[in-house]
Amino acid sequence: MIEAQDIRYSYANKVEALKGASLTIKDGEFVAIMGQNGAGKSTLVKHFNGLLKPSQGKVLVDGVETTKSSVAALSRNVGFVFQNPDHQLFSETVEEEIAFALKNFGFKPEVIKERVTWALNLMSLTQYRKTSPFLLSGGERKRVALASVLAWDPSTLILDEPTIGQDHEQKDKLRQFIMQMQTQNKTVVTVTHDVEFVAECNPRVVLMKEGRIVADGVGKEILTDPALLEMSSIVLPQIAQVFMKLAPLGFPKDVIDIYEAKAAILKAKESIRLK
Amino acid sequence: MSVFDGLRFRKVHSPIHNLDPRIKFVYVIAIFVVAIIFYQIIPLLILFLMQIPFVLLARVQRQWLRSLRGAAFLATFIFVVNVATTFFTSGYHFTAPNVENAAAMTLRFVVLIESFSVFFLTTSPDHLGLALEESRVPYEFAFAFTTAVRFVPVLAEEAQTIMDAQKARGLELEKGGLLKRIRNYVPVLIPLIVSAIRRSLELAEAMESRAWGATKKRTNLYALKLHKGDYALVAITVGILIAAVYIRLYVPIPTIASLL
Numbered sequence: 001m002i003e004a005q006d007i008r009y010s011y012a013n014k015v016e017a018l019k020g021a022s023l024t025i026k027d028g029e030f031v032a033i034m035g036q037n038g039a040g041k042s043t044l045v046k047h048f049n050g051l052l053k054p055s056q057g058k059v060l061v062d063g064v065e066t067t068k069s070s071v072a073a074l075s076r077n078v079g080f081v082f083q084n085p086d087h088q089l090f091s092e093t094v095e096e097e098i099a100f101a102l103k104n105f106g107f108k109p110e111v112i113k114e115r116v117t118w119a120l121n122l123m124s125l126t127q128y129r130k131t132s133p134f135l136l137s138g139g140e141r142k143r144v145a146l147a148s149v150l151a152w153d154p155s156t157l158i159l160d161e162p163t164i165g166q167d168h169e170q171k172d173k174l175r176q177f178i179m180q181m182q183t184q185n186k187t188v189v190t191v192t193h194d195v196e197f198v199a200e201c202n203p204r205v206v207l208m209k210e211g212r213i214v215a216d217g218v219g220k221e222i223l224t225d226p227a228l229l230e231m232s233s234i235v236l237p238q239i240a241q242v243f244m245k246l247a248p249l250g251f252p253k254d255v256i257d258i259y260e261a262k263a264a265i266l267k268a269k270e271s272i273r274l275k
Numbered sequence: 276m277s278v279f280d281g282l283r284f285r286k287v288h289s290p291i292h293n294l295d296p297r298i299k300f301v302y303v304i305a306i307f308v309v310a311i312i313f314y315q316i317i318p319l320l321i322l323f324l325m326q327i328p329f330v331l332l333a334r335v336q337r338q339w340l341r342s343l344r345g346a347a348f349l350a351t352f353i354f355v356v357n358v359a360t361t362f363f364t365s366g367y368h369f370t371a372p373n374v375e376n377a378a379a380m381t382l383r384f385v386v387l388i389e390s391f392s393v394f395f396l397t398t399s400p401d402h403l404g405l406a407l408e409e410s411r412v413p414y415e416f417a418f419a420f421t422t423a424v425r426f427v428p429v430l431a432e433e434a435q436t437i438m439d440a441q442k443a444r445g446l447e448l449e450k451g452g453l454l455k456r457i458r459n460y461v462p463v464l465i466p467l468i469v470s471a472i473r474r475s476l477e478l479a480e481a482m483e484s485r486a487w488g489a490t491k492k493r494t495n496l497y498a499l500k501l502h503k504g505d506y507a508l509v510a511i512t513v514g515i516l517i518a519a520v521y522i523r524l525y526v527p528i529p530t531i532a533s534l535l
Contacts, residue, residue: 051443070447072447075442075445079443080440082440082443084436086466087433087470088440088441088444090465100444101445148444149444152445
């Protein structure tokens with residue numbers, strides 16, 4: 001469980017990025033943090049593994065205050081995948097890249113081997129085991145970065161913009177993977193601008209604006225509230241836009257899912273035929 | 276990164292900012308030379324104090340102090356090494372002139388840092404490039420230089436992100452002995468270098484797609500012209516140099532130890 005209690009944070013250049021944000025994320029939850037650039041999303045999630053310590057307020061990870069623990073110790077439970085894989089890849093082979101964190105955390109050599117194989121398989125990277133990560137494509141490098149964090153099996157996973165530069169197939173795989181994490185009662189927190197991806201996953205959505213949390217609720221409710229989204233400079237998901245326009249004809253307004261949309265349209269068609 | 280902070284330009288309008296960068300550079304070099312020709316503490320102290328009006332006039336005192344604080348570690352190191360070597364070579368005892376000499380060497384370093392800091396704090400990278408160009412430095416070199424200066428803060432920020440990313444993978448930079456600590460930086464340096472190379476290639480492509488180097492003879496929107504203030508600085512610089520050389524050759528300089 002992650003609890004942020006009224007945290008404030010200012011960068012060295014005196015910019016106050018967080019102006020009192022409170023948020024509780026329970027175990028096994030899937031949370032998408034959204035908002036325009038500079039809203040404080042990344043600053044907030046960097047508090048969850050202790051990379052940043054609040055200037056005011058408290059952050060508790062599993063009941064432990066982050067100021068009383070090190071990043072390395074917190075990271076054992078809270079894995080953080082950065083937006084740009086090029087900010088962390090440095091090893092000669094993909095295999096060594098994934099083993100890096102495991103060595104830092106002091107896993108035994110045979111366990112490391114096992115975990116590396118598992119993570120490679122999970123991210124469909126087995127064929128690149130001995131390849132240099134610098135020779136891979138952008139999407140593949142992103143998967144290596146993800147695998148290098150998943151390898152130690154953290155109970156919470158933070159993903160900063162995981163869908164950038166990924167094609168549709170990879171996004172779909174990512175979504176399936178997050179769903180799989182959910183069945184294992186793992187917490188997933190993602191910072192993203194990709195409203196369509198969020199609409200497909202329908203997680204809990206937290207909206208941020210100017211260092212504060214302005215809305216927090218079920219994806220389906222938040223992503224179909226035009227006033228709220230406009231305030232955070234986010235556009236409605238395309239399906240929601242269509243249904244918003246169809247509302248005068250008696251269609252429901254809160255639809256963001258393709259299957260739900262299909263059902264609503266078929267129902268309408270049925271009722272026309274009956275007339 | 277505090278040393279870099281002291282060298283980072285901030286746009287302010289002041290008499291010092293508006294001076295011609297070439298003249299300012301000559302002034303800095305003159306101070307540099309004067310700092311080198313004296314080894315006694317009193318002239319170096321005067322030299323140090325002489326920069327302060329410039330700093331105040333340019334209103335960069337806060338950044339200037341920060342760069343001095345950034346240099347404090349190296350200054351202490353120089354002082355300690357100087358005191359230690361004289362201590363060991365002079366038969367294991369401290370003498371006032373020895374300590375004074377060490378302080379003078381340290382002060383010499385501080386004067387160099389402070390004058391360069393004033394120069395970089397009050398000269399925009401664009402102005403600097405312009406000055407290089409007008410001093411007949413080929414445009415390619417002038418451009419490479421200004422680009423390098425401009426990318427220092429970007430690289431510093433990137434290094435911070437990389438450190439964060441590796442810390443999140445359990446890297447502990449401050450762990451282990453000296454050798455281990457140096458090795459801890461490998462996972463930070465490799466991504467930093469790789470991304471700097473990648474960025475430079477991208478920059479080259481972006482520049483070429485915007486027709487960089489299409490015309491052989493470039494003209495500039497802004498031209499550097501000498502104003503009254505620049506001539507005043509030339510006079511000050513020449514005055515300092517003449518006075519320094521005269522004092523160095525003909526005036527006996529007392530040490531503080533002999534004055535007390």
